[in-house]
Every structure is written in C-alpha cells, then in structure tokens.
Amino acid sequence: MATFKEFRNNVKPNWCPGCGDFSIQAAIQRAAANVGLEPEELAVISGIGCSGRISGYINAYGLHGIHGRALPIAQGVKLANRELTVIASGGDGDGFAIGMGHTVHAIRRNLDVTYIVMDNQIYGLTKGQTSPRSAEGFKTKSTPEGSIETTLSPLEIALSAGATFVAQSFSSDLKQLTSLIEQGIQHKGFSLINVFSPCVTFNKVNTYEWFKENIVNLNEFPDYDPSNRIAAMTKIMETGGMLTGLIYQNKERKSYEDLIVGFKEEALAHQSLDITREQFDKL
Ligand code: SF4
Ligand code: MG
Numbered sequence: 280m281a282t283f284k285e286f287r288n289n290v291k292p293n294w295c296p297g298c299g300d301f302s303i304q305a306a307i308q309r310a311a312a313n314v315g316l317e318p319e320e321l322a323v324i325s326g327i328g329c330s331g332r333i334s335g336y337i338n339a340y341g342l343h344g345i346h347g348r349a350l351p352i353a354q355g356v357k358l359a360n361r362e363l364t365v366i367a368s369g370g371d372g373d374g375f376a377i378g379m380g381h382t383v384h385a386i387r388r389n390l391d392v393t394y395i396v397m398d399n400q401i402y403g404l405t406k407g408q409t410s411p412r413s414a415e416g417f418k419t420k421s422t423p424e425g426s427i428e429t430t431l432s433p434l435e436i437a438l439s440a441g442a443t444f445v446a447q448s449f450s451s452d453l454k455q456l457t458s459l460i461e462q463g464i465q466h467k468g469f470s471l472i473n474v475f476s477p478c479v480t481f482n483k484v485n486t487y488e489w490f491k492e493n494i495v496n497l498n499e500f501p502d503y504d505p506s507n508r509i510a511a512m513t514k515i516m517e518t519g520g521m522l523t524g525l526i527y528q529n530k531e532r533k534s535y536e537d538l539i540v541g542f543k544e545e546a547l548a549h550q551s552l553d554i555t556r557e558q559f560d561k562l
Contacts, residue, residue: 283312288338299450299476310460324353326369329404330397347378350385371398371412386440390535393463393470399478400485407481434515437471443529444470468534497524
C-alpha cells in the first residue's frame with residue numbers, strides 16, 4: 280500500500296513561502312494514502328491560478344487544464360475511466376467566477392468527483408485583484424475604493440444546487456482537512472470541499488490570524504446532524520459562511536455514473552471497441 284510520500288514527486292512547488300496551498304497538497308497526498316490508493320489509481324485535474332499548479336506537484340495522473348475548466352475535464356476523465364479516483368482543484372476565482380457555471384452543474388450532476396477549492400478570497404497569480412469571495416469593501420488594484428459587490432457564498436449555492444457532500448476547512452487544520460478529503464473521496468457522488476488557504480503575498484486582510492479568529496468549527500455543535508439540509512443552510516447563514524467541518528452529506532442519492540443506463544455492469548464487461556451498436560443497444 281502506498282504511503283503519502285509515494286504521492287510526492289521531485290517537482291519543487293513555486294508557491295510563495297507560507298502560502299496555504301502547501302498544506303492542501305500535503306492533505307491530498309495523506310488522504311490518498313489513507314484511503315488505500317496507489318498513485319496510478321488517482322487523477323488530479325486543476326484549473327488556472329496559483330492553485331492550478333497542484334496537479335504538477337502530486338505523483339499521480341494529472342492535467343493542468345484551462346481557466347475555469349477543471350470540472351469539465353475531471354468529469355470527462357471520470358466518465359472515461361470510472362476506476363480512477365478523480366480530484367479536481369482550483370482557486371476561488373477559477374471555480375466561483377469563470378468556472379461557476381461548471382461548478383453549479385457539476386454539483387447537480389453528482390458525478391463521483393472530489394472538488395477541492397483553494398479559497399484565498401483574491402486572485403493571487405495575477406497579483407491581487409478582487410475575487411467573488413472577497414468581502415464587501417475589500418481594497419485591491421481592481422477595487423481601489425473597496426469592492427461594492429456582495430460576497431459569493433459557495434456553500435449556500437452548493438446546497439441550493441442539490442449537493443450531496445459539502446464541507447469546508449482551513450489549510451492550517453491538516454488533520455481536519457485530510458479527514459474531509461478522505462470522506463470526500465469515499466463519498467459516492469460529487470463532493471465540494473472549500474478550503475480557506477491564505478494568500479500571504481497579496482491578501483493582507485484574510486490572514487492566518489484572521490481565519491483563526493473567525494472560523495467556527497462544527498465540533499462546537501455536538502448535536503449537529505450533517506444529513507439535515509435545512510439545518511446545514513441555517514448554520515452556514517448563522518456563521519456567515521465561516522463554518523468548518525462536514526456540513527452536509529446525502530448518502531442516499533446515487534451518483535451520475537450509477538444512474539446511466541449505458542454504464543450497466545454488463546456494458547462494462549463488453550467495453551471493447553469491437554462491440555456493435557446493435558449489441559450495445561441490447562445491453
Ligand atoms: Fe500563494 Fe498568494 Fe503566493 Fe499565489 S501569490 S503562491 S496564492 S501566497
Ligand atoms: Mg483565489
């Protein structure tokens with residue numbers, strides 16, 4: 280069985296020292312090992328942004344795609360080879376701005392893909408502009424007078440879109456983050472894991488200290504039931520979206536793959552290219 284070190288490669292990350300993304304990379308590698316994967320059983324598909332580099336830093340199949348398109352690629356990979364564990368990753372700009380249409384529809388489609396968003400509440404790679412996750416009043420080069428837009432709440436959107444797995448974590452909480460990624464991988468369906476990942480170079484507001492002061496850990500609510508969608512929505516709103524832990528999981532709904540008639544096990548057994556259309560239709 281592979282150890283987390285076997286998910287490392289010899290590519291040196293070029294993230295800034297202190298960037299939260301380092302811990303997310305480590306958590307993915309640990310989670311992959313903890314659930315018993317081998318490197319050749321994992322594919323990591325990323326978008327564009329500082330976060331997008333992660334696919335190159337993990338010893339597994341990987342593809343560094345195009346901006347906002349990690350999810351269409353990841354879903355294609357999963358449909359083409361259902362034996363693979365597929366992780367998609369990207370930043371808040373990648374997933375919640377240009378890629379938001381894909382995010383919503385991937386959520387409601389419920390393919391068995393784990394989507395990890397590295398949420399630093401800014402555009403880092405392009406040197407610090409306001410993102411959909413930036414707070415109102417947030418000052419950057421693109422909003423010198425402060426942002427006048429509301430902050431997007433991905434957790435509320437995910438629940439509204441019919442998500443079957445919604446979690447949130449903090450890059451500094453490696454134990455919680457690793458556990459949530461393991462649970463996301465093991466969940467049969469689409470899992471959204473939003474991870475607060477401080478950008479130490481350009482975001483001087485949402486710092487490590489700021490997150491530590493503002494995060495509300497679900498451990499504080501021992502009676503919380505993650506299968507209750509209304510309770511999940513209420514708790515997200517009550518905490519201003521700063522909740523961490525497993526927020527919602529629906530274990531009843533089947534994944535997209537499991538609902539496709541053409542993906543019956545019989546079809547898989549005959550999945551050679553010489554099967555005729557007539558034979559396929561009879562399966
Ligand atoms: Fe991380 Fe920000 Fe540096 Fe990008 S610019 S690597 S997000 S600290
Ligand atoms: Mg970002």
